[in-house]
Amino acid sequence: MITFDAVTKRYPDGTTAVDRLSLEAPTGEITVFVGPSGCGKTTSLRMINRMIDATEGKILLDGEPVQGIDPPTLRRGIGYVIQQAGLFPHRKIVDNVATVPFLLGWSRKKARDRAMELLERVGLDLSLAERYPFQLSGGQQQRVGVARALAADPPVLLMDEPFSAVDPVVRTSLQDELLRLQAELNKTIIFVTHDIDEAIKLGDRVAVLRVGGQLAQLAAPKTLLSEPADDFVREFLGRDRGIRRLQFVPTAGLPLRTDLTVPEGHDGTADEPWLLAVTPDDRPVGWISKDRPGQLEQFGTFLYGQDPLRSALDAALLSPSGHAVAVDETGQVAGVLTRKALDQAMMEAADG
Numbered sequence: 001m002i003t004f005d006a007v008t009k010r011y012p013d014g015t016t017a018v019d020r021l022s023l024e025a026p027t028g029e030i031t032v033f034v035g036p037s038g039c040g041k042t043t044s045l046r047m048i049n050r051m052i053d054a055t056e057g058k059i060l061l062d063g064e065p066v067q068g069i070d071p072p073t074l075r076r077g078i079g080y081v082i083q084q085a086g087l088f089p090h091r092k093i094v095d096n097v098a099t100v101p102f103l104l105g106w107s108r109k110k111a112r113d114r115a116m117e118l119l120e121r122v123g124l125d126l127s128l129a130e131r132y133p134f135q136l137s138g139g140q141q142q143r144v145g146v147a148r149a150l151a152a153d154p155p156v157l158l159m160d161e162p163f164s165a166v167d168p169v170v171r172t173s174l175q176d177e178l179l180r181l182q183a184e185l186n187k188t189i190i191f192v193t194h195d196i197d198e199a200i201k202l203g204d205r206v207a208v209l210r211v212g213g214q215l216a217q218l219a220a221p222k223t224l225l226s227e228p229a230d231d232f233v234r235e236f237l238g239r240d241r242g243i244r245r246l247q248f249v250p251t252a253g254l255p256l257r258t259d260l261t262v263p264e265g266h267d268g269t270a271d272e273p274w275l276l277a278v279t280p281d282d283r284p285v286g287w288i289s290k291d292r293p294g295q296l297e298q299f300g301t302f303l304y305g306q307d308p309l310r311s312a313l314d315a316a317l318l319s320p321s322g323h324a325v326a327v328d329e330t331g332q333v334a335g336v337l338t339r340k341a342l343d344q345a346m347m348e349a350a351d352g
């Protein structure tokens with residue numbers, strides 16, 4: 001566990017970057033620091049591995065003040081990932097990752113084997129191992145940065161806006177990869193971002209900081225969205241806070257209609273305005289409208305019971321029928337969540 005106990009950082013020019021920050025980042029969890037530019041996120045992060053020293057207060061690592069640990073020893077137990085990956089430009093990818101284990105006294109072969117294992121773990125093609133950083137895309141470099149930070153198997157990982165320099169698609173896949181890795185590794189991670197969506201997706205807990213370096217709120221993402229502590233947090237969360245909340249509402253147990261599916265090629269005659277055409281093994285093909293029976297209209301699906309209500313809403317909005325198609329893990333239709341049932345579920349979510 002990492003503990004901030006009334007930590008203040010004043011720079012020599014008088015700027016108070018962090019102001020009496022107190023919080024706990026539990027072991028094995030991702031704690032996200034989020035807030036507007038200049039609110040002290042990076043300063044807070046760097047005080048943990050003593051790249052910056054606190055002016056007042058204490059930071060404890062499993063109860064031990066970091067101020068009492070010499071920086072090289074401290075940093076051996078702390079991986080650090082930054083925005084532009086910060087790779088050594090003249091070393092091959094495999095050697096970038098092997099550097100830390102090698103410095104820790106591992107044999108060159110063992111360090112390289114470990115590096116290859118980690119490159120695979122972060123989802124990189126091993127054929128890239130012999131390349132130099134400039135021969136990789138930004139997203140690939142970022143994965144190498146994560147592999148390198150994990151090389152010495154540190155219990156703590158500090159990540160400073162690690163995914164903000166890549167495009168949104170790559171960014172989403174890096175986020176997914178981090179969550180997948182974390183489910184295996186259970187590191188204690190502090191993750192800095194200014195992107196509230198990223199904070200909500202990745203954080204077990206999210207600390208919202210305001211300019212001046214004060215903690216505005218520390219809460220689980222769901223609580224943050226439903227009970228923002230004050231106007232600053234509410235505003236920072238943005239206008240679509242209501243939609244984001246649906247991310248945390250389960251679809252398990254929602255009533256599905258199973259009488260709206262018909263075999264492919266059906267002529268659309270029924271009392272229903274919309275019917276869902278399915279293959280013989282129950283995979284959705286398209287919606288048939290009573291008004292345009294010869295035409296298949298597009299549909300949207302969500303994984304029933306696993307995807308949240310936000311995905312069901314998205315599926316409904318993707319289709320002119322306004323209904324969402326619920327599928328199971330095999331892709332077969334579990335039923336149809338009608339617009340009416342969806343509206344009901346959203347109303348209940350807003351009340352709760």
Ligand SMILES: Nc1ncnc2c1ncn2[C@@H]1O[C@H](COP(=O)(O)OP(=O)(O)OP(=O)(O)O)[C@@H](O)[C@H]1O
Binds near residue numbers: 035037042
């Ligand atoms: N070396 C320094 N000397 C003086 N002031 C500094 C120094 N480094 C940072 N600051 C100031 O401290 C405050 C917090 O900076 P910090 O980099 O921690 O913010 P941040 O939340 O990480 O910002 P960003 O999202 O823009 O990276 C800012 O007002 C910044 O200008």
